[in-house]
Amino acid sequence: MSNKYIGQSVKRVEDKRFITGQGRYTDDIVLPRMVHAYILRSPYAHARIKSIDTSEALAMKGVVTIYTGKDFENINGVPCGWQVNFKDGTTMREPKHPLLVLDKVKHAGDGVAMVVAETKEIAADAAEAINVKYEVLKAVTNPKEALAPGAPLVHDEYPDNVAFDWQIGNDKAEVDAAMASAHHITKLDFTNNRVVPNAMEPRSYIGDYDTAYDRYTLYTSTQNPHLIRLLMCAFVLGIPEHKVRVVGPDVGGGFGSKIYHYTEEALVTWAAKQLRRPIKWTSDRSEAFLTDAHGRDHVSTAEMGFDKDGHIVGLRIKTYANLGAYLSTFASAVPTYLHGTLLQGVYTTPKIHLDMTCVFTHTTAVDAYRGAGRPEATYLLERLMDVSAHEMGIDPAELRFKNFIPPFDGVNQPGYQTQVALQYDSGNYKAVLERGLEMLGYADFKEKQAEARKNGKLLGVGFSTYIEACGIAPSAVVGALGARAGLFESAQVRVQPTGKVSVYTGSHSHGQGHETSFAQVVADKLGIPLADVEIIHGDSDSVAFGMGTYGSRSLAVGGSAIVKSIEKVLEKGAKIAAHKLECSADDLDFADGKWTVKGTDKSIGFGDVALTAYVPHVYPANLEPGLDFSSFYDPANFTYPFGCHIAVVEVDAETGKVTIKRFVAVDDVGNVINPMIVEGQIHGGLAQGIGQALLEGVIYDENGQLTTGTFMDYAMPRADDLPMFETDRKTTPCPHNPLGVKGAGEAGAIGSTPAVVNAVMNATWHLGVSDLEMPLTPQRVWRAMNHK
């Protein structure tokens, strides 16, 4: 292989179409005879449907048909993809999530009827003419309140609103004993605020049915077309998978919210056959707020115990996770296996116990959002570390250095076995904090802070040293933990006769730049120009199989599958080359796109070998023609990126408004294929993490109405809310995948949130502010500073 592209900030191949307006998102696609769907949604969070009268709407000109819950009585709902059991071993409760509600709506925005019409305007007009009579019932939106006796029930069949309870870590008694021995205990109550992912492209689907071939096509703004096909065919509609093509064309951001199989995907697919016409549904932003899976929403009490030298002796946590009204595709995995397993953090905590209760409420379903469980774990740990440092009078950086797991590379030193099931692959946690402090200029900062305070300015610094589990994940492991799918990835490397290469990956790019970074890997491994490689993704008809993109897994898992296929190509290529060069394959070296007989200048290029494979006139006996290999890669372990994020904030003493003055991020995501893209991923994650800390938060009123349901009410970071980011990287390669990569998509959103909150607390601690609920709105900060 050559090293012409790997490690270089190659400009993105895909950009050309996006910057010229040629991107093709689902809503851009127009099919002949296409009709449009509009979904009438419940205005109530909890209500019994008494009657639905569609007669007036049906009579309107241009209305094709109207479906209601009755049409789906005998059709399954959308499934949950991960089974978690109660502590006592019984299976979690899995209510039906119907395509349209038949009897009782369970959150504001639950789908009640689908109007199909010639235009989207007519469909919307007709939806207004449907008359639904509801009996409004009391709703509950807070997970702890949902557990109280007498609370309104989300599902009448589950009399306590509990989806399941769960625990992880050391034996509870051992942890209690460790905590009893502690010299100092820091105890905090946390609310990890519910946030809305808000990818800029609203969800959009087109169902199409080809009568001649009895074949369905679903165009969908998804992060994983094959997974949607599997779930929809096998669990919902019961149609044979080979009769369904799922295409995820250009997708305008996902951040988790486009992983899941949504009801509307199945609705348009099903209706396309009923109507024998293509049917498109595109979400409004208001609908997106009500129906895209939300993120986070934990209520916790956490305690961290220390010995007299500041070493952690134990960690004890009780958390209530709000799962919303239904179990979304990965809802059950997020607060458990993606959260509880990260509570070791980067510290040597010897005893850990998490007790988790997952609860149904009359709210939109909650599922993985950028980081998924790991930000919640990091938030607990990193807030506890800063508050403990303050309480014990130890510098927060120093307290972290005291407790870091020592460096290990996973090759010469073994991986680190945590108390919460995982084995970290490799890590050097002190290195990222050291570099972060260096970039910050910590000593200078402390002087500046003292000076600022004298002038009445509230300057603060906050730290966060995080770890996450990415590259999800070994199928055997996740299977044992209840996943209902494998989590491998597939890749096909098809060498064309002219030596150009088409690569089919089951990973899916919705902004991450796979078409570039994957091509960099292929071009270098084969020693060919980048322009000779095309990455094809997102179409279940062309890509053999795929598990899609989430959990920062594309390069670690999908990239590794590509490398496996390339190895097969090179192995077979060597046989062809050896035949042509009349030597043994063992005598050949492959470099810079050609096979050379060792110690000679006799060589044959990759293109010649490719042509020979397809024009096998002079060809090894017993070797098949062609140069085209598929592989499946199932990782040996998760990957464990880590890093150090430091926020410097200034709080306006009069208004409580927080301004981010500096943000330093040092991340170690293993080897890096394209530094420019990795940095971009970090930037985006930081913005979302900072958004959660300062701006973003869902507010339901006491009736379950989402009162932050538009971009006018739900604040997200805009350009003038953020500073230029100061980023750097350290490199601790992943020891168990061929590229040594770990994943970078979620890191920014995991580390940054507690860093910001810690910084605000640092700025206002002397005013008596030690803890505050996110988002840290000016009003909240001002109240806390003034004890109001």
Next chain:
Amino acid sequence: MELTGSHVLQAPVQKIWDLILNPEFLAKVTPGISRLEQESGDLYKAIAEIKIGPVHGKFEGSAELTDKVEHESFVLKVTQNSKIGNVEADIKMLMKPTENNETELSFDGVANMSGLLARTGNRVMSGVANTLTKQFFSNFEKELQNH
């Protein structure tokens, strides 16, 4: 949305009581109700056209007077449905005589919104409440002069 207000009206309690329990009068003074049609006893069909700022919608629903304590208090329950969302209000009305034989009319209740109104209205909801309160009493004063 919380609805509270109080105002001294220049008429004795008895007169205020009689007026306010007259559906025609009630419809005239209550913002958000333009017509009340008796359905049975104290239950009325309520029709409204609401124009507040950017919102202009036609509503239809019911109004019911309950928990009546003569010359003292009653509860007004209003349900209004529209294409842009529904409103359910539950308001306790209290009448207290003042020293100079006037009436302190006060009310206290909540209006729950659903649908688009709930989702898009937070920014202006307190303004709506204040405005409705002001309108109620100013309408009342105006109508009082005609009776």
Next chain:
Amino acid sequence: MAETVNITVNGTQYSKEVEGRTLLVHFLRDTLGLTGTHVGCDTSSCGACTVHIDGKAVKSCSMLAAQADGKSITTIEGMANGDELHPLQESFREKHGLQCGFCTPGMIMTAADLLNHNPNPSETEIREALEGNICRCTGYHNIVEAIKDAAEKMAVTA
């Protein structure tokens, strides 16, 4: 009631019938097939639908197509001169100012409006100019870099 509108889009004149309620963005996307202009919200907040009308950035989701009668519109599809990209398009690519690409057309159109009247904006001015455009992918860092870079390029060629 149908309205006839005469609109020049990216230099081509169109005369089309539209409904009174048709928004300009839907006219561009559905009637003309110019799908580079996107819809990201329904409250005029996100800026994904930004186009130029007579040289000024506006949100095409917040006006009726009929209001654009007689006007000259430029969309993202009209920014390049044949194969020659607009400097902003070049810079967004070079500085990695986009990821999923959905907000990008609106960002570029807004940035172009900024550079039209402020050819050498500071970082603060750039950030303020972008306040009507939401990007969920980039954290804006590289968008700011891209606009700075384009300003420099345009200063050289000007």
Next chain:
Amino acid sequence: MLPNTVDYYRASSVSDALSVLKANPDAKILAGGHSLIPAMKLRLNSPSMVIDIANLSDLNYIKEEGGNICIGAMTTHGQIAHSSLLAEKLPLFTETADVIGDVQVRNMGTIGGSIAHADPSADWPAALLAADASIVVTNGDDTRSISAVDFFVGFFSTALEEGEIITEIQVPVPAAGTKMTYQKFMQPASRFAIVGCAAMAKVENGVVADVKVAFTGVSDGPFRDGNVEAAISGKTATAENIASAAAQAASDVSLNADHYADEDYRQHLARVYAKRALTAVCR
């Protein structure tokens, strides 16, 4: 989302617009459309007809005439923000225009449309009140001028009568030496003012004179704050005097409340912003 069916009418003159409006009482005047069209899209408002007055270019101007600055109702926020005449004579207006919405909104939205809409958090009302502006309106037959104080009568409501439209905003040219500012604390999502404070004052020999302080966002309508004005008027412009005057702000108005700012906090912000605005114009 998509508006309901609506007829579109392009007016050729003010009188044309008014006669069509008269014939269609359910019609709405469409200026820049940046308040009306978003409401129509959400179907919060579904007029039967919109009367587009954008073609009335004779309502688009900024000029100085007879001791007044005159701004045509169809002048956009962007034009005001970039006006050199205003930058020199009435910088309060450029400063205010510059923080309305975003660039795109400023390019389409008009001053006339904004004040007719009278959003309780809009920026213009505070500036108009502090500048002692008058609003010229016509019904085709009669033209009248309404002072800003009388024009903004409350929550989304104005003194504009049915069948009237705004043609011009008139502002007396401030006396030489007058300082003015608009300070805004905005809601981070909508970018509307949670508190907006416009102030004008002249300091002569260290004493504050001709002071005007107006707020938007604080209450259900914009208002001049007479308490603050009285408390600083005729006083020396010291930090202490400014602070104690500012502490009177928003004392006797009903206070708005929402997720971002409840009543207490909003009143506190009004005081902070009164102090900042007074400091800017008095010192």
